[in-house]
Amino acid sequence: MNEQNTTISKITHLLEQSYKVRVNNLQESVKLANEALLLSEKINDKAFIGKSLNMLSLFNMICGKGSDALSFAERAITCFESLEDDRGVADAKYSIAGIHYKTNNYHLGMIYLIDALVIYQKYDDWHNQSRTQKSLGSIYEILGDENNASEAYRIAIETAKKCNNKNLESNVYNPMSGILLKKDKPKEALEMINKSIALKSETGDDRGLAFAIYGRGKVYSYNKKYEKASADFVKALSIHEKYNEVYGIGMTKHKLAQLCLEIGDNERAKILLKEVVAHSTKYNLSRTKYKASHLLYETYRSENKHKEALKYLESYLIEKDASVNSQTVKVIENYERISKIKYQQQEENLRREKEAIVINKKQAEETAKMRQSFLSAMSHEIRTPLNAVTSIISMLKDRADADDQKLLTSLQFSSKNLMRIINDILDFSKLDSDKMKLEMHSVNFEELINNIRETYLVMALEKGIELNVQIDLSLSKFYILDETKLFQILGNLVSNAIKYTNKGSVCIDIELISSVGNKDTISFSVEDTGVGIAKQEQARLFDSFYIPTTITTRNNGGTGLGLAIVKKIVELYGSNVVLTSQKGKGSIFRFDLVLQRAKAIVKIDQKQTNQLKNKTAILAEDNEVNALVMGQLLKKWGIKIERVKNGYDAVKVAKKAKVDFILMDIHMPEMNGFDAAKLIKDSENKNQNTPIYALTADVTAVNDEHYLAYFDGFLWKPLQIDRLFDTLVNQK
Numbered sequence: 001m002n003e004q005n006t007t008i009s010k011i012t013h014l015l016e017q018s019y020k021v022r023v024n025n026l027q028e029s030v031k032l033a034n035e036a037l038l039l040s041e042k043i044n045d046k047a048f049i050g051k052s053l054n055m056l057s058l059f060n061m062i063c064g065k066g067s068d069a070l071s072f073a074e075r076a077i078t079c080f081e082s083l084e085d086d087r088g089v090a091d092a093k094y095s096i097a098g099i100h101y102k103t104n105n106y107h108l109g110m111i112y113l114i115d116a117l118v119i120y121q122k123y124d125d126w127h128n129q130s131r132t133q134k135s136l137g138s139i140y141e142i143l144g145d146e147n148n149a150s151e152a153y154r155i156a157i158e159t160a161k162k163c164n165n166k167n168l169e170s171n172v173y174n175p176m177s178g179i180l181l182k183k184d185k186p187k188e189a190l191e192m193i194n195k196s197i198a199l200k201s202e203t204g205d206d207r208g209l210a211f212a213i214y215g216r217g218k219v220y221s222y223n224k225k226y227e228k229a230s231a232d233f234v235k236a237l238s239i240h241e242k243y244n245e246v247y248g249i250g251m252t253k254h255k256l257a258q259l260c261l262e263i264g265d266n267e268r269a270k271i272l273l274k275e276v277v278a279h280s281t282k283y284n285l286s287r288t289k290y291k292a293s294h295l296l297y298e299t300y301r302s303e304n305k306h307k308e309a310l311k312y313l314e315s316y317l318i319e320k321d322a323s324v325n326s327q328t329v330k331v332i333e334n335y336e337r338i339s340k341i342k343y344q345q346q347e348e349n350l351r352r353e354k355e356a357i358v359i360n361k362k363q364a365e366e367t368a369k370m371r372q373s374f375l376s377a378m379s380h381e382i383r384t385p386l387n388a389v390t391s392i393i394s395m396l397k398d399r400a401d402a403d404d405q406k407l408l409t410s411l412q413f414s415s416k417n418l419m420r421i422i423n424d425i426l427d428f429s430k431l432d433s434d435k436m437k438l439e440m441h442s443v444n445f446e447e448l449i450n451n452i453r454e455t456y457l458v459m460a461l462e463k464g465i466e467l468n469v470q471i472d473l474s475l476s477k478f479y480i481l482d483e484t485k486l487f488q489i490l491g492n493l494v495s496n497a498i499k500y501t502n503k504g505s506v507c508i509d510i511e512l513i514s515s516v517g518n519k520d521t522i523s524f525s526v527e528d529t530g531v532g533i534a535k536q537e538q539a540r541l542f543d544s545f546y547i548p549t550t551i552t553t554r555n556n557g558g559t560g561l562g563l564a565i566v567k568k569i570v571e572l573y574g575s576n577v578v579l580t581s582q583k584g585k586g587s588i589f590r591f592d593l594v595l596q597r598a599k600a601i602v603k604i605d606q607k608q609t610n611q612l613k614n615k616t617a618i619l620a621e622d623n624e625v626n627a628l629v630m631g632q633l634l635k636k637w638g639i640k641i642e643r644v645k646n647g648y649d650a651v652k653v654a655k656k657a658k659v660d661f662i663l664m665d666i667h668m669p670e671m672n673g674f675d676a677a678k679l680i681k682d683s684e685n686k687n688q689n690t691p692i693y694a695l696t697a698d699v700t701a702v703n704d705e706h707y708l709a710y711f712d713g714f715l716w717k718p719l720q721i722d723r724l725f726d727t728l729v730n731q732k
Contacts, residue, residue, distance in 0.1 A: 004043055011036045011048050018055055022062070024206045026243050030059045050079035050088045057095040061102065062207075064246030064283040069099050090119035094132060102247055102285075106139045113139070126163040130156045134172050142287070146179055146669060153179075170199035171208060174215045181222055183669060190219045207248075210239035214252050221255070226263055233259065250279050250288040257295065266299055273299075277315075290319035438482040438572050442598040445479045446471065449510065452487060456494045463498060466505035472512045476520065478598040485569045490526065492566050493589050497528035501586070504529030518597050525590040533581040541579065611729050613638030616659040618687075620650040620676065621695065622668045630663070630695075633721065639728075645669070647676030654680045654687040661728060662687065664711075666696040677710040693727065 018032035037052035057072035073095040080088030093116040101109030113136050120128040137152030153172050160168035173196035180189035193215045200209040217232030233256045240248035253276045260269035273292045280289035293316040300309035453469050460467035490508065497506040506528045513521040533541060541563055563577075570577050570591050581587035617634065619641045621627040627643055634641050642659070644650045648671040650664065662680070666673040677692045691712040715724055 007039055007043055008045070008048070011039050011045075011052075014039070015048075015051055015055060018059075022059065022207075024204065024243075026059060026062060026207075030056065030063075033059060046079045046083055047085065047088070050076045050083070050085070050092075053079065054088070054091045054095060057092065058098075061095060061098050063244055066099050066102075066284060070096060073099070086119050087123060087125070090116040090128070094128065094135075097135065101135065101139055106142055110136065110139050126159040127165060127168065130159040130163070130165065130168045131171070133159065134168070134175075137172070138175060141175060141179065144667065146182070147672065150176070150179060166199045167203045167205050167208065170196045170203070170205075170212065173199070174212050177215050178218065181219060186219055186222050189222075190216070193219060206239055207243050207245060210236045210243075210245065210248055213239075214248065214255070218255065221259055221262075224262075226259060229259055230256070246279070246283045247285065247288075250276055250283075250285050253279070254288060254292055254295075257292070261295070261299065266303070270296065270299060286319055290316050293319060438485060440480050440482055442478055443481050443483045444477065445475065445481075446477055448483055448486065449490075449508065452490050452494065453508065455491065456498060459495065460498050460506060463502065465498065465501055465503060467494070467498070468505060468507045470507065470509045470511075472510060472522075474512050475510065475522065476597040478600055479520075479595040480598050481593075481595055485572070489566050489569050489591075490524065492563065493526040496563070497526050497530060497587070497589075501528045501530030504586070506530075513592060519594055520597060521592055521594050523590065523592050525588055527586065527588045529586040532583040532585050532587055533579070534583050538579055538581060610638060612725075615639045615661070615728070616657075617641045618650055618653050618659050618662045618664075619643045620645075620647060620663065620668065620673060621665045622646060623665070633724075637725065637728075647671030647673055650676045651679045654690075655685045658686040659690060662690055662692045663695050663715075664692055666694055674710070681710045 014032045014036040018029040018036065021032070022029040033052055033055040037049065037056065040048035040052050053072045053076035057069045057076060060066075060069035060072060073092045076092040076095075077089055080086070080092065093112045097109045097112035097116065099109075100106075100112065113132055117129065117132045117136070120132060133152045133156035137149045137156060140146075140149035140152060153176050156172045157169055160166075160172065173192050177189045177193040177196070180186075180192060193212060196212040197209065197216060200212050213232050214236040217229045217236065220226075220229035220232060233252055237249065237252045237256070239245075240252060253272050257269040257272035257276065260266070260272065273296045276292040277289055277296070280286070280292065293312045297309050297312040297316055300306075300312065449469060449471060453467060457467050494506060494508065506526065509523075509525045509527065511523045511525075513523050515521075566589075567577055570593075573593050575591050575593055577589055577591045579587065579589055615638070617639055619627065619630055619634070621630060621643065622645045627645075631641060631643060642653050642657075644653055646668045647664070650662070650673075651671070654662065662677075664673040664677055668676075673694060673696070677694075680687055680690075680692065692710065694711045694714045696714065713727060715727065
């Protein structure tokens with residue numbers, strides 16, 4: 001017994017020392033943690049095995065060994081779950097989150113951080129709450145959500161002070177300095193970063209000091225004090241290289257390269273950027289890689305070296321696309337496992353006493369709020385660049401020749417397909433919250449069905465199969481319906497049918513069943529000659545994330561979300577989907593909708609109209625690419641615009657001169673679009689009664705009922721040009 005107590009004391013000492021020396025001797029930390037693990041396994045103490053594994057996960061994450069770090073964390077979770085130690089599970093999840101977001105899987109990293117934070121809050125664990133909030137703030141900042149980032153950083157400082165940890169406190173001052181710099185407050189940013197440097201020097205955290213010195217270099221670079229900035233970046237880099245801090249090495253070299261370009265030293269900049277690309281490739285730092293590739297592209301382009309420029313542009317586009325897709329796929333792949341852990345935690349909470357139930361309720365509300373913020377950040381981050389892509393394609397098609405039209409049509413199909421996937425994931429988040437509603441308006445029915453066919457025709461032709469449409473000639477040409485959601489229903493069914501059909505055809509059959517008054521009952525069916533679905537799997541086919549094992553292959557796998565969304569939307573219409581399928585002989589998906597006939601819509605030819613000529617508008621948009629696209633589009637229609645970059649400036653301009661309408665982005669620095677619209681509508685100014693339209697990629701924006709009254713409509717990014725035009729022409 002005395003021998004075991006001695007061993008436990010030694011393990012405790014080893015773990016304490018390994019964590020303590022990590023700031024200046026990471027290799028020694030790994031060595032000590034490995035010794036602790038061996039001793040823990042020798043006495044078969046699962047608690048200490050789990051703690052040792054968590055330490056090793058943390059240290060390997062810092063060293064850039066992501067797969068090893070993930071393996072240690074997963075093993076730790078198994079240990080702590082067997083002991084019903086949720087704090088140990090939280091520590092492991094924190095490590096897993098770090099692994100994901102430091103390799104640019106931000107959305108998945110955020111999910112694990114939120115799971116860990118809920119547990120830390122339950123035990124008033126201020127130390128771990130602080131570091132978790134700091135990590136959440138970093139992700140929000142990367143995703144462009146500075147409001148949530150600042151709030152997370154504020155809580156991180158507050159909790160660090162509660163546990164009197166100067167190291168944790170100083171960790172937060174660094175990113176806060178960066179936010180101040182983005183807000184054009186270099187003086188305050190320098191004060192903040194110097195505070196971080198002073199605390200890091202006091203605590204002896206060399207690794208943390210490197211990040212703080214790097215932060216000061218950014219401030220000096222902003223103020224064009226290039227010698228001081230270069231000295232700080234070089235010093236920070238030497239410390240990062242000493243400890244093999246892979247994330248720090250990549251971002252510091254990237255900043256040094258930017259500085260070199262600013263002072264005209266292109267050759268050194270290119271050398272540094274190529275080193276960043278190689279380093280990022282080695283350690284899977286996707287974000288750092290595509291930023292460096294883009295800077296190389298711009299540099300070579302400015303030198304008229306088109307071959308090299310094209311090479312790095314292609315690398316940038318591939319890496320950026322892979323980064324977005326990998327995050328989306330990994331969220332889906334891990335969702336069921338995360339849900340299972342959450343369910344087990346909820347079952348445990350039900351056995352707790354009344355006081356614990358009250359605490360859990362509060363935690364659930366906080367978690368829901370954070371998940372809402374996550375959805376907001378995710379949708380805004382992905383949909384905003386897509387807005388520029390789709391808008392530019394539409395504008396180019398107006399003036400392209402026949403050959404270019406084909407290329408643009410193909411590009412348009414790809415962007416629409418990506419948007420359909422993104423919409424599926426975002427809509428899935430609403431399935432169980434009853435927030436999905438139909439937006440009914442008059443639609444050219446025949447045109448809609450033809451658009452669906454044209455959208456998926458390329459996909460069918462690539463597989464060598466036919467895509468046919470049969471529409472009952474007795475149907476009305478116009479109906480009242482939700483065009484987007486009917487497109488989602490048929491689009492998911494058609495794309496699935498093509499995916500699982502290797503020869504033969506896919507047919508969309510639309511038939512009038514009956515008419516009563518001004519309403520028609522219409523039968524929709526999508527029939528294929530594909531692989532079919534086994535009878536035992538048909539009952540589960542509409543479950544979320546379910547993909548039949550008998551038809552899943554490398555070539556035709558999917559998210560498993562499409563049919564779940566089809567089922568939900570059809571139910572919103574008051575109907576249901578019926579499946580008829582036979583293994584090896586194909587499938588038929590059928591549903592009936594009762595739709596009200598509508599009067600013909602007279603469309604205005606935008607190219608011929610001058611209805612918006614000499615109109616005036618305020619355009620509040622902080623994204624330069626989107627602002628450029630919108631500016632060109634509005635100019636084409638004869639609209640004179642005053643462009644501002646934040647809500648604060650929008651309010652100032654609204655006080656000066658009367659305009660015909662205001663186009664307001666939601667997520668902007670200084671002041672967001674919600675608050676700006678409220679100020680314009682609630683205060684006396686020349687535009688108090690001017691229509692304000694929200695331009696946003698954030699699908700959660702309409703959930704804030706407090707602000708809805710201040711907008712005359714929401715225009716979603718990617719923008720539909722026809723809808724934007726019609727909205728402005730038909731404003732009251």
